[in-house]
Amino acid sequence: xxxxxxxxxxxxxxxxxxxxxxxxxxxxxxxxxxxxxxxxxxxxxxxxxxxxxxxxxxxxxxxxxxxxxxxxxxxxxxxxxxxxxxxxxxxxxxxxxxxxxxxxxxxxxxxxxxxxxxxxxxxxxxxxxxxxxxxxxxxxxxxxxxxxxxxxxxxxxxxxxxxxxxxxxxxxxxxxxxxxxxxxxxxxxxxxxxxxxxxxxxxxxxxxxxxxxxxxxxxxx
Numbered sequence: 001x002x003x004x005x006x007x008x009x010x011x012x013x014x015x016x017x018x019x020x021x022x023x024x025x026x027x028x029x030x031x032x033x034x035x036x037x038x039x040x041x042x043x044x045x046x047x048x049x050x051x052x053x054x055x056x057x058x059x060x061x062x063x064x065x066x067x068x069x070x071x072x073x074x075x076x077x078x079x080x081x082x083x084x085x086x087x088x089x090x091x092x093x094x095x096x097x098x099x100x101x102x103x104x105x106x107x108x109x110x111x112x113x114x115x116x117x118x119x120x121x122x123x124x125x126x127x128x129x130x131x132x133x134x135x136x137x138x139x140x141x142x143x144x145x146x147x148x149x150x151x152x153x154x155x156x157x158x159x160x161x162x163x164x165x166x167x168x169x170x171x172x173x174x175x176x177x178x179x180x181x182x183x184x185x186x187x188x189x190x191x192x193x194x195x196x197x198x199x200x201x202x203x204x205x206x207x208x209x210x211x212x213x214x215x216x217x218x219x220x221x
Contacts, residue, residue, distance in 0.1 A: 010208075011129040013079075014090045015178075017097060018134035018185070019164050020153070021141035026191040027134065028092040034201070037088035040075060042068070051152040053105075057160065061105040065114060069098055069121070076125040095125040096177065100167050104160075128178040130204065134185040135169075138162050181207060184215045 014037075016028040025041060032039040044050055047067045053060030072095050079089070102114045136144075138161050145153050172182065181204065188196040196216065203214045 012088050013126055013128050014088075014130045014132070015094045015128040016090065016092050016132045016134065017094050017168075017172075018136070019141060019168050020156070020161070021145040021148070022134040022136050022185055023144065023190060024134055025092045027132070028090050030191055030197065032090040035088055035090065037090050040079070040089050040091035040093075042093045043071060046071070054152045054156060057105060057157075062110045062114070065098075065102050065105060066117065068101075069114070069118060072098060073121045073123050076123050079126055080124055091128075094128070094131060095123060096175075097168075097171055100171050104163060104167050130207075131175070131178050131180050132204070133168075133172050133175075133180060133182045135182060136184075136186045138165055140186050141165070176211075179207060179209050180211045182211070182213050184213075188216055 014031065014035075016024045016031065018024045028041065029039060031037070047064060049060050049064040049067055053064040072093065076095055099115075099118070102111055102118075106114055138158065141161060142158065145156065172180065183200065183203075188199075190197050190200055199216045200214070203212070203216075
């Protein structure tokens with residue numbers, strides 16, 4: 001059995017997660033290409049409130065969060081409807097973490113409204129067969145955000161980024177809904193370095209259930 005076939009065995013839905021700048025979307029794209037799977041991405045570019053949020057978080061937080069919530073709910077509904085065809089999917093977001101951003105950015109009244117909307121939507125998201133959580137310190141995220149050069153991200157408040165990293169750490173410390181691979185992505189390049197990427201694939205191939213930690217050493221290109 002090839003490595004790809006082994007990875008796909010009992011894994012029809014793989015999610016890559018992590019804070020802004022850690023490389024989750026790039027890794028999701030590469031995994032989808034390797035596995036020949038469907039790719040499910042957050043469509044941040046279609047959110048008309050996101051740039052406003054980065055300029056003025058207090059004014060832009062609620063509409064930004066609600067837009068993403070409705071978008072993700074629609075994607076999860078489509079995912080459920082297509083389950084009968086059982087395609088392999090790789091996604092760059094976990095619907096469970098939506099509340100993480102809401103709790104981080106909304107005031108008490110806004111959060112209460114958000115939670116009411118969330119509950120009314122009754123989102124029936126499929127359970128991932130594997131969640132890959134990419135970790136990196138704030139300094140690394142800052143460098144990667146600057147390198148990719150998305151204009152509205154460049155003025156991102158460092159305190160917000162630090163609180164986001166901490167929120168992700170708390171969230172995944174308690175996460176047990178699916179097999180979890182926690183990857184220290186600080187010193188590796190999973191997109192441009194084939195050896196680093198192959199290390200990750202071998203790690204994915206070995207695990208089947210529970211919580212696992214992967215702290216790879218960088219391999220020079």
